[in-house]
Amino acid sequence: MKMKAILNKLFLLSFVLLSYGLKAQERPNVILILADDMGLADFSSTNGGLNRTPVLDRLRAEGVWFEQAYSGSAVCAPARASLLTGKYPHRTGVVSLTMKTEPEVTSLKTNEVTMADIFKANGYQTALVGKWHLGILPPFHPMRRGFDHSVDFLGFNLKTYYDFKLDENGTFKQYTGHYLDDVLTDHALDYIETNKARPFFLHLAYSAPHRPLGGPEVLIDHYLKKGFDEKTAKVYAMLEAMDKGIGRVLHKLEDLGIDQNTLVIFASDNGQDPGVGPRFNLDMKGHKYLVYEGGIHIPLLFHWPGHLEAGTTLDIAHFTDILPTLAELCQLEVQPKVSRDMDGASLVNSLQGKANDDLPDARFWQWNRHEPYYSHNAAVRKEHWKLVRPVADSLMEYSSVIDAPSKLAPQLFNMDSDASESTDLSEQYPQKVTELMDLLEQWDKSVEKDRLKDVDFVDGQLKKKLQEKTTEPKK
Template identity: 30%
Template structure:
């Protein structure tokens, strides 16, 4: 009896020490579309507050720059190739696909250690019941299983039933997130809020979110890019920033609720996105499955039709990321180390004092010591992958160091790219055909890094393309 009481007291003590976690994930959120990133035309006071009150991760990336495989990597700490999810899940073509429920997701691990978990918003990891979020560690789900929904008056699933809700989608999701906070404040909780915004379609938004941009002549990154459709870029920029503003306003509602409930001190608030976004950068827009935004796009090929621009640019791979935890993280902390979305798995479990299950196969690394101000060894190299299969057909693999980035397309000759990131952060000058011996050496080195990683994760693309070591053949 005494031993049972001791165990119970120990479990109560652990639960009391565990922080609450609010994980806010946006859709198509550009890292540049924040006041905290230096873009003064973004009106994001609440995001700026969050980024200043905790840690700003300036080099946060995702391993695949499109929805479903990025979200799968976030949930599992593994690459999409390992999970059989390498492209966004199409509602008809991929209706029977999803994240294997046998995969151990980090919300499951938290649930096993006393957390009450809710997912509010977008899932996009399978439509069938066997792929439901409640099979992956979430006790509560309110939102939509598919990749998108309307920005206003959306059909959403509540208590297992899809019904229509009236109002702006971002506001509705936040209403239910606040309801969860109020009802579950007595025990450790994970609240994941996966907004649809700022994914297109951007409008309508609330009048107060549109007002700052209605008459704005926005700055765009390279207005002199040949054949850039400048009016289209500027109009899209206005609408996009208004959608971001809607996210910001609702984030403010969440933060105020935490303050009002006196939960802020013991709550980790994480903000990030499933991938980045281009808006006229390099003549294109959207993410990894990008489109040219030119008045006359280049000619297409068999696998890449005219108008398409599949890519692995930093603007597609890089995401905004901030972590606020008053008990552990000093305000104004800036983390410059390269972080990937694989790293959230072990880091969040470390925050909760929970070990990573060995059988999970998670590949990320715990960066909590960095958040707490420790100086630890850290590998700033980064590997990414994306095999497109809907609009285009590519097998892109990338290896990035702080100085260089090599992108290979194993399915399309002539689409390899090399960028000197130190002198060309905008990735405007492809050096893949350079005759410089130093550059050739960089290509060979990074090509081997790519192949080694592909072999490590049993990437089927490697076995289908042979063993040649040339990145530009």
């Protein structure tokens, strides 16, 4: 009897383990691809064929395209903080850009739970391949932010796209004569091959088309011959090279037979960089650094063969929605407080073509260098109305630090009839201006209160408890 009981227990245990294993394998892999300074108009399918992005155009045609998708910020670091936490960037402590000179406002708070943390806690293998812009000091290293595996670079260490160093799990390696985004693709393919039999989360953060400009000469020559100026030719060449890399990733998934079980998401961190000169931008106002559409309205698509039907949704999506969406799609367990603290909501109903009444009523943005002044460069969108508090300093995006409140009047736009934000309706609709200003001021107070909590720096210096953790992460 005892032997029979033991055998029954062993059988039951084996069944449970087998069932768990099957469920684990059925959970989708997730590849989150991010471009750097790629505008909405940089897809060939949105610009009438000015450049070549056949892979991205295919993903758009076969996947779910968000026609009204927004970044979490008009610039890189805050946008990435928002993407990885599901929160407005101010709450995470990341509000500026320059990690070397202002780490206290560019480092993701150590108490923040990241997307990688959540995937890892749910049994996923996790990896970052590409750009890291959320802290330069050791406590903020990606391998301390939930990534088991990290092949990353810091933007300011990038001399050229053919001369750079990568931090490979804590050890730096010099690359010369190899194109950066091609090398990132190579590392991504190796990671997929290694983890093909178990669920993985891969954040593939390309550098293109961020400065310093540079791409394969054959592609640059192609666009020069089409009549584009040198900077635009380089940007389009960089985008095409990235597109080819994404194609290699998709082919790898297909070759391994895991494409049906891999969700691919593509987005850009913000709009086009004015520092590389103007190019076609769908008549959107503004650019990177500004909270007009040209700075925050970005491409966003989800591609999951056999699970998501192709289509376009007009629901307003925001970077804060990506993490809640993945938690639902991948059935991830998230601590209740972490879930409650997220500012976004799941896009699953939107992905399935259903009404999505759970999305936030209003979305918010604000950015200036160093500590935030909420009267400058701030915006709120509710339904088809968007209110903008314009920046008072036109040079803010490059070097200026704002040190006084703005006295400029807010602007009001109807996004349904005026997507180019060309007609200010604030005088015609003063009540709407008051309503949206009230919402924006309530948001300002909320995120600033959180920004000042649980800080890791005092007077610009890392707290002593974190200074004790300055050794490099374990390999």
